[in-house]
Amino acid sequence: MTIKIHPSHLIASLLLGLLCTASSSFAADKPFVWPKGAKAAVNLAYDDALDSQLDNVIPTLNKYHLRGTFYLNVVSPTLVTRLEDWRAAAKQGHELGNHSIFHQCAKSQPGREWVAEDRDLDKVSVIQMQDQVKVANSFLHAIDGKTERTFTPPCIDLKAGGANYVDGLKSEFVAFKTNFGGVTPDMNTLDPYAVSVDFPSGVTGAQLIAVVKEAAAKGTMANFTFHGIGGDHLVTSKEAHDELVKYLADNKDIYWTDSFVNIMKYVKQQQAGSRIAK
Numbered sequence: 224m225t226i227k228i229h230p231s232h233l234i235a236s237l238l239l240g241l242l243c244t245a246s247s248s249f250a251a252d253k254p255f256v257w258p259k260g261a262k263a264a265v266n267l268a269y270d271d272a273l274d275s276q277l278d279n280v281i282p283t284l285n286k287y288h289l290r291g292t293f294y295l296n297v298v299s300p301t302l303v304t305r306l307e308d309w310r311a312a313a314k315q316g317h318e319l320g321n322h323s324i325f326h327q328c329a330k331s332q333p334g335r336e337w338v339a340e341d342r343d344l345d346k347v348s349v350i351q352m353q354d355q356v357k358v359a360n361s362f363l364h365a366i367d368g369k370t371e372r373t374f375t376p377p378c379i380d381l382k383a384g385g386a387n388y389v390d391g392l393k394s395e396f397v398a399f400k401t402n403f404g405g406v407t408p409d410m411n412t413l414d415p416y417a418v419s420v421d422f423p424s425g426v427t428g429a430q431l432i433a434v435v436k437e438a439a440a441k442g443t444m445a446n447f448t449f450h451g452i453g454g455d456h457l458v459t460s461k462e463a464h465d466e467l468v469k470y471l472a473d474n475k476d477i478y479w480t481d482s483f484v485n486i487m488k489y490v491k492q493q494q495a496g497s498r499i500a501k
């Protein structure tokens with residue numbers, strides 16, 4: 224038996240189908256689209272303005288034409304001894320992110336015996352800390368001339384003197400990293416001021432690559448914040464780091480690896496677009 228469908232019914236049902244598709248595609252669960260058909264974004268970030276980053280990371284990223292983010296605490300000695308190297312990194316497209324001036328962390332938290340009394344975030348007021356982070360922005364502007372950047376609070380501590388200090392700094396930044404976890408669960412519902420990040424140390428290249436593969440499978444984003452690479456503290460070996468960087472460079476069709484400021488500007492544009500469409 225053949226079923227005959229009158230052409231006008233067919234057109235009507237096609238139109239209905241299109242309308243349903245259109246309305247549902249603007250829902251919060253629509254697939255998030257990365258530039259150039261990439262499956263995931265990856266941000267390679269590095270905290271604390273360390274020598275090993277200037278020696279072992281920037282030459283590797285440049286070799287593969289990838290850009291990362293370096294969260295500088297202004298008090299770090301390399302901002303005096305190697306200022307021109309940081310300036311050159313910015314010119315090469317790397318982001319100089321804000322990691323405060325003095326890198327205060329809350330001494331009251333577990334495992335914080337290393338925090339100096341004079342750099343105890345529990346003893347700094349909200350206004351003092353906010354002022355210092357703004358001054359760090361001015362300092363970074365003097366190095367790179369940029370007016371847009373992102374912020375990682377030292378130790379991911381959000382409270383100064385027991386009260387939240389980061390919320391009042393949102394207008395100064397494109398995005399914050401304030402949570403633990405390397406792979407973003409969902410791009411559409413991501414709060415740009417509560418992005419999660421892994422802090423790898425002592426891991427293998429294969430372990431790092433597994434994280435970016437998980438982000439590609441989800442269509443979301445992987446964020447790493449390293450410290451020392453092949454030296455300094457919380458060390459990741461140069462071999463493991465380079466294995467990840469080479470993997471990302473070999474798979475540029477799958478992974479958009481860029482500075483956090485560039486990735487998050489794109490994410491915010493996409494989120495604003497889907498909100499307008501709804």
Ligand SMILES: [Zn+2]
Binds near residue numbers: 270271322326377378
């Ligand atoms: Zn730090």
